[in-house]
Amino acid sequence: VSRQLKEEIRRGFAGLEDPLAGLLAMLESSSDWKGKGHSLGYYITSELQLWIKEHPAGPQSGIQLKKLQARVLGILSQCPANLLDPLISIYQLHTADRNYLLEHVSHLYLKGSYKEAAILSMKLKLQPDQDVEKMCTPLLLQDKANMVEDYVGEYPELQSKLLQILDTWCEPSFNIRDITRPYQGLSRCKAEKFNRRTLSKLVFRLLDRFNVDPALCPNVINQRHLRTLNYLFYKRFVEKTMTEENWADHIQSTVGENRWLQGHLIQLLVRHCGERAAARWARHWGVPVDMLPPGLAEQLPEPHTQERIEEVTKADNYEDSKKKDYYQLPIPRENIHLLQTWEETLQCWEKVLQPGQVVGIDMEWKPSFGMVGKPRVALLQMAVKDEVFLLDLPRLLEQAEVEGEKEKLPRFMQKLYSDADITKLGYGMSGDLSSLAATCSALKDTEKQQHGVVDLLTVDKQVDGLSPEHSHEERGARQPEKGLSLLVQHVLGKPLDKTEQLSNWEKRPLREEQILYA
């Protein structure tokens, strides 16, 4: 749009006695303002906004402005979105009578223009005087969670209130249909997608985004932990890829002192591994007798040392039988160093930071399993040609804290990642780095300035695309191996043993199996 047009517009304003009324007359007269984007109306309106800034007229007479405001509201409900801000500013709607504005918005709402009502409310900052539940429900049904986020974005009280409402929707006895029924006729309403699963996802997003106390949403938290329990049982008894020890550890930290979860755990135990094991766990927490399924209570006082031993040896045999079929690093055990002091670590760094060095990098952390917050790296592995270093990160960082040398690790990592003459080798390294950033806030921007990094995940993808003849010749049965393990199987003949992948990497001392896996 030419400068000419703008000048012409301005001349027009100067000629009018009351430009504000003039603009309204213009907008009203052309009834169909379907012109999206940069229409003439938009240009004129935004020019007027600038013009007013340059020619601050004295305060308008109150009554006259009120009349104009009444008229502009009629336009607001029809005009394109990009006119909203200029119009609100020009006619100073934020100074208008709130009750009047609220009434107008509620009119929009009753018309079924829920989105428009919400947008206008946000622009006019009307949220504190509105009912969060009423305003947000139709938006949520229309899958507009983002808008809901924005709607409560600046009001912590509304955030808490909204989260509490969402949590009550997740109560076991609550019927979500009660919420959706009034809005049945809603366009693109996805009532069937509106279940507890998506709700709890939303709740966690909001909890994270607004830093609200998770205790406000007990139902959602409980359900999340229950899902974790189900998953752990699946891993242990269906997929059979988790050892008794790792499984028990995760069960323990998921259930904790929560009676409700303890009850569910007992039921799962009865189903998957019999009443004796269930009774043992029930005893362990002192679960009240009336919470137990009938028939289980009698087994409580039973001595259980014998079964325990039995079970552990069974697990051991199960381990041994499988172990030989997996690939193992051809590095003698004495060249695998677990580093727990800075003195040893500095020696390791000296070897790693050689020009031209090639170093393999990987990290381990405790699986999140529904815990809030991002995981912290518990072990940092680095390998050169025939030596492996395992850095006990929690311990080293703690020591550095005491000695006031917090920058030690970040400085090393920066140097390592930015040096193009040192090749960093890994598999799916972006995940490692993001966990590392959560562990050590000084390393947030390491990702941007990295040189000499080779990620075998991407290499694998490219090579795999060129030579697809591997896959279906060997056997009709699909290989369960995937990811790095599959790659190792292709290149080195045998897959990897991933049993320790989901173990508790924060627990010390590390078990020998964990060290070998690392």
Add this chain to the structure above:
DNA sequence: ACGTGGTGCGACTTACACAA
């Protein structure tokens, strides 16, 4: 289980040419 990063598809804008 969760978190992340990449991918593909559809919805939604934006840009532009053209007819009225």
Add this chain to the structure above:
DNA sequence: TTGTGTAAGTCGCACCACGT
């Protein structure tokens, strides 16, 4: 000059595959 219709570009979302 305006509004319309089509083409191109963005954005967002669901999905998958992988990590712990």
